[in-house]
Amino acid sequence: MVDAAESLTIAVNDRERTTALAYPAAGESDGHATLVLAHGAGAPQQSGFMVAFASGLASRGVDVLTFNFLYTEQRRRLPDRTDRLEACYRAVIATARKRFRRERIFIGGKSMGGRIATHLAASDDASALGIAGVVLLGYPLHPPGKPGQLRTAHLRRIAVPMLIVQGSRDAFGTPDELRPVIETVPGPVTLHVVEGGDHSLAPPKRGGATTEQVHAAVQDVIAAWIPVQ
Numbered sequence: 001m002v003d004a005a006e007s008l009t010i011a012v013n014d015r016e017r018t019t020a021l022a023y024p025a026a027g028e029s030d031g032h033a034t035l036v037l038a039h040g041a042g043a044p045q046q047s048g049f050m051v052a053f054a055s056g057l058a059s060r061g062v063d064v065l066t067f068n069f070l071y072t073e074q075r076r077r078l079p080d081r082t083d084r085l086e087a088c089y090r091a092v093i094a095t096a097r098k099r100f101r102r103e104r105i106f107i108g109g110k111s112m113g114g115r116i117a118t119h120l121a122a123s124d125d126a127s128a129l130g131i132a133g134v135v136l137l138g139y140p141l142h143p144p145g146k147p148g149q150l151r152t153a154h155l156r157r158i159a160v161p162m163l164i165v166q167g168s169r170d171a172f173g174t175p176d177e178l179r180p181v182i183e184t185v186p187g188p189v190t191l192h193v194v195e196g197g198d199h200s201l202a203p204p205k206r207g208g209a210t211t212e213q214v215h216a217a218v219q220d221v222i223a224a225w226i227p228v229q
Contacts, residue, residue, distance in 0.1 A: 020067035023058035033104040034063040038113025060223035108135030122157040133161040141173025159187040167197025
């Protein structure tokens, strides 16, 4: 829950600050890693999805740090330019390293947040950032209804491991659309398909499992994937 998380203030630049929530892993182990998890374009770190994944992964032994991008923190609706989103994410990674003091930092996020994480993993300073891997919860391969507008060019520069969790009915890109793209990525990629899942990995309303059950199963997958990377 949010109440159990530690609130942090992060300086993104000389003028602007944002907030983050730290979810320490349950128990203590040298094998723990840290995951910085970014929100999607339309909801903040306090959304039910983000809180559920952050707290769920922390209960499974992963330190998690969520945060608001500056436009969200400043209560603006439209996302910032990519370079500003990346700058905010970089500042959060530095804070995560200081807060949890883990050698390995995984980054990722929901939809747009995950896309910005891939930009950092593909950047020239990816090694300096200490990125150990990327976790994507619904990668926005293209805008809905516009399969020709692919967001893939930078993925060919990612060498670290990636875990992509994609719903089989994701309007932003199905697993079948992702598979040929994955073949062009130089680093190892694991694609986990949520059968019947939409862009938020939620099952159909008349499905056999609840959203909470599906999300818990995805958290199990992430918690099992991180330690072996």
